Amino acid sequence: MNSQSAAGTEAADGTRAQRVLIVTAVAAEREAVLRGLRGSSRFDVIAAGAGPAAAAAGTAAALAAGSYGCVVSAGIGGGFPGRAPVGSLVVASEMLEAALGAETPEGFRSAAELGFGSVSVPAPGGTVQALAAALAAAGLTVSTGPVLTVSTATGTAGTAAALAARHPEAAAEAMEGHGVAVAAHALGIAALELRAISNAVGPRDRAAWKINEALDALTAAAAILLEVL
Numbered sequence: 001m002n003s004q005s006a007a008g009t010e011a012a013d014g015t016r017a018q019r020v021l022i023v024t025a026v027a028a029e030r031e032a033v034l035r036g037l038r039g040s041s042r043f044d045v046i047a048a049g050a051g052p053a054a055a056a057a058g059t060a061a062a063l064a065a066g067s068y069g070c071v072v073s074a075g076i077g078g079g080f081p082g083r084a085p086v087g088s089l090v091v092a093s094e095m096l097e098a099a100l101g102a103e104t105p106e107g108f109r110s111a112a113e114l115g116f117g118s119v120s121v122p123a124p125g126g127t128v129q130a131l132a133a134a135l136a137a138a139g140l141t142v143s144t145g146p147v148l149t150v151s152t153a154t155g156t157a158g159t160a161a162a163l164a165a166r167h168p169e170a171a172a173e174a175m176e177g178h179g180v181a182v183a184a185h186a187l188g189i190a191a192l193e194l195r196a197i198s199n200a201v202g203p204r205d206r207a208a209w210k211i212n213e214a215l216d217a218l219t220a221a222a223a224i225l226l227e228v229l
């Protein structure tokens with residue numbers, strides 16, 4: 001007899017049986033995650049490509065080929081100033097599609113405002129809190145909050161301000177989380193998003209991105225995923 005929770009499937013002997021799929025965008029992120037997982041056979045890690053479409057398609061294909069209890073969108077991301085500093089980690093409370101909508105003379109109208117239905121997939125709250133607590137206990141800087149999925153990385157102060165005004169609780173932005181979550185949700189599988197912050201959301205300064213620092217944080221966080229999921 002197994003007891004099921006968002007954080008895992010615990011067998012009668014106390015062992016966890018849940019298989020976990022981790023979806024990154026690029027190979028460097030996949031390798032960073034694999035370093036942290038230290039060869040655990042319970043986790044599969046794929047690099048599905050950048051953007052929500054590639055992420056959703058890659059996730060759906062992997063879920064069709066295997067049996068998983070949980071899916072994690074993981075990688076580097078941009079942090080909203082004052083919420084998620086460079087080098088820190090963000091565990092998403094929800095994976096929110098922020099780019100889908102329409103321009104109007106009065107400004108951007110979101111897909112939700114246009115009546116397209118929900119553009120947000122909530123993460124399982126207990127697991128989010130457990131993961132954030134475990135990351136903090138390991139000495140890592142972590143915050144929780146919505147992570148926005150965008151198709152164009154923010155590159156101006158104006159876009160950053162507009163996004164922050166529309167989503168004042170947002171902690172980070174990246175390009176895949178909502179796609180991964182929609183694919184998982186369609187199969188009734190819990191989805192999480194974990195971002196290591198490489199840059200601030202704001203005026204583009206690619207040379208200033210701390211990619212290696214963020215990949216190191218991602219490796220450290222993956223080691224904690226082993227304990228929590």
Ligand SMILES: O=C(O)c1cccc(C(=O)CC[C@H]2O[C@@H](n3cnc4c(=O)[nH]cnc43)[C@H](O)[C@@H]2O)c1
Pocket residue numbers: 025026028029049050051075076077078079150152153154173174175176198199200201211
């Ligand atoms: O150039 C490299 O060495 C390198 C190593 C690892 C990752 C990359 C990427 O460019 C990853 C692309 C991926 O990163 C996310 N991301 C990061 N910052 C932002 C942002 O400010 N806004 C949106 N997305 C961001 C995103 O998920 C991309 O798919 C390069």
